[in-house]
Each structure stands twice: as C-alpha cells, then as structure tokens.
Amino acid sequence: MPVKFIETSLPDVFLLEPDVFKDDRGFFMETYHQRRYAEGGIDHVFVQDNHSHSKQGTLRGLHYQLKHAQGKLVYVITGEIFDVVADIRQGSPTFGQWTGARLSAENKRQIFVPEGFAHGFCVLSGIADVIYKCTDFYVPDDEYGIFWSDPDIGIDWPIDNPVLSAKDSRNPRLAEVTEDLLPRYSG
Numbered sequence: 001m002p003v004k005f006i007e008t009s010l011p012d013v014f015l016l017e018p019d020v021f022k023d024d025r026g027f028f029m030e031t032y033h034q035r036r037y038a039e040g041g042i043d044h045v046f047v048q049d050n051h052s053h054s055k056q057g058t059l060r061g062l063h064y065q066l067k068h069a070q071g072k073l074v075y076v077i078t079g080e081i082f083d084v085v086a087d088i089r090q091g092s093p094t095f096g097q098w099t100g101a102r103l104s105a106e107n108k109r110q111i112f113v114p115e116g117f118a119h120g121f122c123v124l125s126g127i128a129d130v131i132y133k134c135t136d137f138y139v140p141d142d143e144y145g146i147f148w149s150d151p152d153i154g155i156d157w158p159i160d161n162p163v164l165s166a167k168d169s170r171n172p173r174l175a176e177v178t179e180d181l182l183p184r185y186s187g
Helices: 034-039
Strands: 003-007 014-018 020-023 026-029 048-055 059-065 072-078 080-087 098-104 110-113 117-123 127-134 143-145
Touching: 059 080, 072 080, 072 098, 072 117, 080 110, 080 127, 098 110, 117 127
Parallel strands: none
Antiparallel strands: 003 014, 014 110, 020 026, 048 127, 059 117, 059 143, 072 110, 072 127, 080 098, 080 117
16 A cells, blocks of 8 residues: 655655545545655654644644654645644745645645644635544643744645634744744754
C-alpha cells in the first residue's frame, strides 16, 4: 500500500495522499507506516498523538516549540480544515514563507510539518476532528506562537474573522520575536 508524497513550496514539508481502499462496507487506509514514510523522507520517530476537535471558524495557531521542537503528521478524520505551515527558521532561504492545503475526511490528505516550522489551521466545516502525530512530547512552557494574520508572512486564510483563543489573539508578529525565541536553520 504505497503513499504518494507531494512536495510543497517549503523544503521537507510534504503533502501526502495515502492509498484508500473503498468497497460497499466503507474504506480502509493506513494512516502511518514507518518504513514507507521513511522511504519518502519522513524518518522521524513519533512519540505522541493528539486529537483536536473544533467548531467552524476556529483558527488554531500559528504554534511552534523551541527546545522541544515537534515535527507533526497532521490529518483530518471529520470535517475539513485549511492547514498552514510557515518557515520561521532563522537563516533559512524560505524564512517567512508559508504553504497551505485543504485537509479533509473526504480527501484523506496528510501534511508533514518538520521541526522548526510554525503550524496552524482553520476549520472550514461545521466541526473538524484533527489528529496529529508528534516527534516530541508537548511541554507547555515551550510553546510559542506567531500572529495568525501577520502581514509579513501574508497567509491567504479562507476565513476573515476566526474564533481565536485568548493566547493566540496575543501572539506577536514574526518581526517582533527576538532571535533567541526562533528556531535556527541548520542547512
């Protein structure tokens, strides 16, 4: 059962399309297969799975971790989201650039977010259940954020007035974040 890896405009950020086998009973798919994903360039060890349930118009992000950086493999099991990955690594040739994709229970696409990138999504359907595998454990004191509508990044979100957490509504713009609070590009 192969999985299709689609390169994005950001290095090491992949959009994935797993094989889905449908019949009159429903469908079957592998949401992760270590050997196949490693062959495609995702050779990370995942240590934690998270499940996020959100209502329409919710925007979560842009989040990142610094000392306990998390790579993430993200997919949707109910509903539809617009998922965004932004390169915030100091010294990166794609610093401040972003890529986005619609992920849904219908299209069964996944996106891989490498360590050092900021991640966020907005919910386009009535509700959405998002699952993501992480390469490190969540440490609350190591969570940082970038303002969702930072004009210097210029994300083309498909919603105008999102529902934000109090914390996300106070995130700084990328230009306001001091160098010691940004990941470094290692080339």
